């Protein structure tokens with residue numbers, strides 16, 4: 001398929017995705033666009049829909065494993081200023097989906113609004129955080145969401161109230177849709193106390209992450225019975241390796257990609273862990289990592 005002339009300034013072909021994802025692995029996107037405003041998003045998304053091309057949004061790439069074959073469709077990013085803006089109005093924070101979650105957290109705290117600070121240090125964008133209902137310390141992002149705006153294939157916006165989003169543990173019913181904006185309803189609080197809390201949480205989170213390692217992912221969702229970290233440790237899988245991919249030995253809920261790592265090695269390691277955990281404990285570990 002060729003890119004029509006009026007979209008040639010917006011859409012590129014065969015864009016490498018590996019440099020855009022944390023694991024640094026994977027092939028190209030057949031088509032790739034970085035729209036700078038809402039009008040451009042609509043143009044590229046409706047073009048893809050008219051041509052039956054699957055569309056995916058790429059956030060910060062911290063929860064993605066891209067296969068070497070790449071993605072045979074359109075990948076868009078929403079990191080431009082117009083699609084990542086943050087604004088406060090009373091006790092509400094409105095965030096463009098391409099904005100960094102960490103910026104939203106800091107903006108809320110600076111504006112004396114509590115309710116997001118427990119999410120400090122979770123990598124990624126607001127859109128990805130909402131679609132995957134990120135959580136930390138037993139509290140998810142969904143509890144602070146008031147409304148989500150999603151772009152439909154015909155270029156119109158559909159609004160979902162919190163109770164229509166289907167927030168469950170690390171999941172929503174919005175999977176596969178393009179979130180463009182989110183309203184959070186927060187609670188007024190003392191900015192100084194909030195900042196102190198934020199700093200404490202930030203230090204704790206940093207201490208819990210493998211130091212000096214860039215190419216990492218957190219592949220599994222914590223099962224109900226115990227954190228994935230303890231579970232993997234308890235069955236003796238900390239530090240196991242598959243080619244150039246390993247589980248961190250101290251924090252085995254993190255997967256680490258070393259030089260030369262491939263998506264097949266990641267998938268083999270993930271399968272091995274799931275198989276062993278199931279065999280030894282009867283627990284079926286579920287994936288958090290999205291695979292393209």
Ligand SMILES: Cc1cc2nc3c(=O)[nH]c(=O)nc-3n(C[C@H](O)[C@H](O)[C@H](O)COP(=O)(O)OP(=O)(O)OC[C@H]3O[C@@H](n4cnc5c(N)ncnc54)[C@H](O)[C@@H]3O)c2cc1C
Nearest residue numbers: 057059060061062063064097124125127128129134135179
């Ligand atoms: C070191 C580390 C620590 C982590 N800690 C936590 C944690 O404590 N809690 C937790 O819940 N997760 C955690 N994660 C997982 C990860 O941070 C989250 O899943 C995060 O939301 C991913 O954001 P991203 O922008 O990088 O998404 P990406 O990896 O780019 O994309 C992930 C998925 O979201 C979709 N997506 C992205 N933007 C949109 C949008 N606008 N509309 C619709 N779909 C969209 C993508 O298509 C893809 O399917 C951690 C990951 C790492 C590497």
